[in-house]
Amino acid sequence: MTDGEISAAEAVWAPGAAVQPISRRHVTAAVVGNWLEFYDFTVYAYFALQIGQAFFPNHSEFARLMLSLITFGAGFVCRPVGAVVIGRLADRTGRRPAMMISFTLMGAALLGLVFVPTYAQIGLAAPILVVALRVVQGFALGGEVGPTTAYLIEAAPVGRRGLYGAWQSASQSLASLSGGLIGVILAQLVGAAALAAWGWRIAFLIGALVLPFGLLIRRTLPETRHAPELRLDAHPEGADILSHWRVILLGLGLIAGATISTYVSIFTTTYAQTTLHMGLRVAFWVTVVNGATGFAAALAGGALSDRFGRRALMIWPRLAFIVAILPAFMTVIHFRQPAVLLTLMGALTALANLAAVPALVALTESLRKEVRGVVTATVYALAVAVFGGTTQPIVAWLGEATGSPLAIAWYLMAANVVALIAALLMIESAPPRAEAAAGPL
Numbered sequence: 001m002t003d004g005e006i007s008a009a010e011a012v013w014a015p016g017a018a019v020q021p022i023s024r025r026h027v028t029a030a031v032v033g034n035w036l037e038f039y040d041f042t043v044y045a046y047f048a049l050q051i052g053q054a055f056f057p058n059h060s061e062f063a064r065l066m067l068s069l070i071t072f073g074a075g076f077v078c079r080p081v082g083a084v085v086i087g088r089l090a091d092r093t094g095r096r097p098a099m100m101i102s103f104t105l106m107g108a109a110l111l112g113l114v115f116v117p118t119y120a121q122i123g124l125a126a127p128i129l130v131v132a133l134r135v136v137q138g139f140a141l142g143g144e145v146g147p148t149t150a151y152l153i154e155a156a157p158v159g160r161r162g163l164y165g166a167w168q169s170a171s172q173s174l175a176s177l178s179g180g181l182i183g184v185i186l187a188q189l190v191g192a193a194a195l196a197a198w199g200w201r202i203a204f205l206i207g208a209l210v211l212p213f214g215l216l217i218r219r220t221l222p223e224t225r226h227a228p229e230l231r232l233d234a235h236p237e238g239a240d241i242l243s244h245w246r247v248i249l250l251g252l253g254l255i256a257g258a259t260i261s262t263y264v265s266i267f268t269t270t271y272a273q274t275t276l277h278m279g280l281r282v283a284f285w286v287t288v289v290n291g292a293t294g295f296a297a298a299l300a301g302g303a304l305s306d307r308f309g310r311r312a313l314m315i316w317p318r319l320a321f322i323v324a325i326l327p328a329f330m331t332v333i334h335f336r337q338p339a340v341l342l343t344l345m346g347a348l349t350a351l352a353n354l355a356a357v358p359a360l361v362a363l364t365e366s367l368r369k370e371v372r373g374v375v376t377a378t379v380y381a382l383a384v385a386v387f388g389g390t391t392q393p394i395v396a397w398l399g400e401a402t403g404s405p406l407a408i409a410w411y412l413m414a415a416n417v418v419a420l421i422a423a424l425l426m427i428e429s430a431p432p433r434a435e436a437a438a439g440p441l
Contacts, residue, residue: 024220025220026155026220026221026353027152027155027164027167029151029217029220029221029315030099030129030148030151030152030155030167030218030221031167031168031170031171032213032214032217032252033099033103033148033214033217033218034144034148034167034168034172035172035174035175035178036103036173036175036178036207036210036211036214036254038141038171038172038175039174039175039178039179040106040107040109040110040137040204040207041378042172042175042176042179042209042266043175043179043182043203043204044072044075044113045072045263045266045269045270045335045392046179046180046183046203046266046269046284046287047183047195047200047203048065048069048072048269048270048392049065049068049194049196049270049273049274050066050196050199050200051068051071051130051200052064052065052067052068052194054118054119054126054196054197054200055067055068055071055118055126055127055130056068056119056127057119057120060320062400065270065274065396066393066396066397067127069392069393069396070393071127071130071131071134072134072389072392072395073389073390073392074131074134074135074138074389075134075135075137075138075141075389076138076384076389077135077138077385077389078135078136078138078139078142079138079139079141079142079143079381079382079384079385079389080142080378080381080382080385081139082102082138082139082140082141082142082143082377082381083143083145083146083374083377083378083380083382084374084377084378085143086098086101086102086140086143086144086146086147086218086377087143087146087147087373087374087375087376087378088224088373088374089101090146090147090150090249090337090373090374090377091225091369091370091371091372091373091374092141092333093225094145094223094225095148095150095151095154095221095223095224095225095373096151096221096222097135097219098143098147098373099144099147099148099151099218099221099317100215100218100219101140101143102140102141102143102144102147103140103144103211103214103215103218104140104215105136105137105139105140105210106137106140106141106144107211107214107215108136109133109134109136109137109140110137110204110207110208110211111208111211111356112129112133112136113130113133113204114201114208115199116129116130116133125186130246132164134204138385139307142377142381142385143377144377145168145376145380145381146372146373146374146375146376146377146378146380146381147373147377148168149165149168149360149364149376149380150224150364150369150372150373151221151224152165152167152168152377153361153364153365153372154166154224154225154369156253156291158431159306159431160306161361161365161430161431162301162302162303162304162305162306162310162357162361162430163299163302163303163306164302165357165360165361165364165365166301166302166303166357166361167298167302168293168297168301168357168360169294169297169298169302169353169356169357169360170295170299170302170357172262172289172294172298173292173294173295173298173353174295174424175291176265176266176287176290176291176293176294177288177291177292177294177295178291179203179287179291180269180284180286180288180289180290180291181284181288182202182203183203183269183280183283183284183287184281184284184285184288185199185200186199186203187281187284188281190282191289195280216392224334225369232365232366232431233427233428234247234362234365234366234422234426234427234428234429235366235368236368239368239370239371240370240371241371241374241375244366244367244368244371244375247323247363247366247367247375248375248379250363250422250425250426251336251363251366251379251383252353252379252382252383252422252423253418253419253421253422254314254356254359254360254362254363254419254422254423254426255359255360255363255379255380255383255384256383256386256387256415256418256419257318257356257415257416257418257419257420257422258355258356258359258360259351259383259384259387259388259391259420260387260388260391260411260412260415260416261321261352261356261412261416262352262356262388263387263391264386264391264395264408264411264412265290265294265345265348265349265352265393266287266290266392267391267392267395267396267408268283268286268287268290268341268345269283269284269286269287270283270392270396271395271408272286272341274396275405276332276333276336276341276405277336278336278338278341282338282341282359285338285342286341286342289342289345289346289349289371290345290346290349292346293346293347293350293353294349294350294352294353295320296350297349297350297351297352297353297354297357298353298356298357300354301313301317301353301354301355301356301357301358302357302358302361303349304354304358305357305358305361305362305430306430310358310359310361310362310428310429310430311362311423311426311428311430312367312424313353313354313355313358314358314359314362314423314426315355315356315420315424316355317351317352317354317355317421318351318352318355318416318419318420318423319420320351321348321351321352321355321416322350322413322416322417322420324347324351325348325409325412325413325416326406326409326410326413328345328347328348328409329344329345329405329406329408329409330406330409331344332344332345333405333406337356340409351418355419355423358380359419359423360380361429362426362429362430363376363379363380363432364376365429365430366426366427366429386414391411394411395407395408395411395414398411407412426428
């Protein structure tokens with residue numbers, strides 16, 4: 001990343017706008033905060049089996065898993081509410097205060113999860129507390145994505161919006177990678193029994209320990225809400241939300257496909273244990289590989305979309321992803337070898353991220369800045385609440401109901417066909433090459 005501003009000659013200025021240069025340090029601050037929030041939220045999924053044993057002990061193994069996954073899904077219920085409340089604040093007051101509020105709420109809920117007693121200690125109150133804390137986390141994270149993505153797009157030199165915006169998704173992959181590595185280390189150091197009893201709390205505690213650092217760096221962010229705006233063909237004529245109806249509908253399809261892909265990827269930690277009957281360490285290594293390949297592919301997708309346009313990257317990698325899903329899962333199920341699982345799941349994650357990152361950038365770019373924070377947050381939160389929160393229980397149930405380990409693959413393919421259709425209908429939002437070259441890089 002490099003420092004830079006969009007020149008006045010190629011921008012539409014808001015009255016009284018005060019533009020500040022956005023440094024690499026400032027962008028890094030936004031990304032690190034986003035990474036910490038997603039780590040706090042997604043690490044729950046990696047320890048779903050262990051958390052199920054702690055808070056739902058008086059059920060069958062499958063029932064414990066389903067109750068744990070449904071509790072994970074409870075975190076999605078308030079995402080749309082958080083998106084509207086915090087996203088609207090980002091459009092009215094600024095991106096920085098919105099990001100500070102979401103981060104603070106996430107931290108408070110995380111500390112609660114570290115210390116909440118088990119079912120054996122306080123009975124029914126334990127799972128009730130866990131659900132309540134997950135709801136608070138969902139509210140906070142619902143308001144995180146819109147302001148952060150808007151900030152990254154507005155902070156970027158005009159020719160590098162794809163790369164800057166890619167850090168939103170790349171930071172999520174870093175969260176996945178971090179959670180997986182911590183799972184591998186804990187499984188190695190304390191073993192499966194201790195991990196189920198108390199070891200999973202350490203993963204949450206690690207996130208809590210870095211919260212003060214996240215709050216500190218976010219306080220240094222300059223505001224981008226008043227930055228000059230480059231008008232694009234993809235922008236509607238009106239600045240109100242209703243004028244953006246087409247972008248909103250297509251955005252829902254794009255984010256639905258991306259979020260189902262993400263949470264299927266996260267579920268492979270559980271899938272490796274329950275369906276493929278592999279060990280806990282192998283399951284966590286899947287998360288590590290998916291996080292590493294997702295991180296690299298996210299940045300590559302953003303950079304390539306700056307060069308070739310958003311639509312090309314939204315369409316062709318996703319088409320390859322759809323074609324590869326069924327053969328990949330059939331191969332994994334046939335061989336049931338760790339190396340095969342890690343290689344093919346990593347490849348699928350890379351293809352998914354190559355397509356998903358330009359989609360989020362395109363959605364954000366296609367919105368006028370007057371509604372960018374709230375609409376990006378709400379579209380993302382609605383798609384994630386409806387599809388992300390239900391993906392893991394659905395694929396677990398489909399596998400149990402059909403008895404087919406390929407049920408997860410068919411569900412993943414169907415979701416991405418919908419996303420591919422939405423991508424084909426999107427208007428190109430990347431600034432023209434000539435205009436991009438005019439801005440300082």
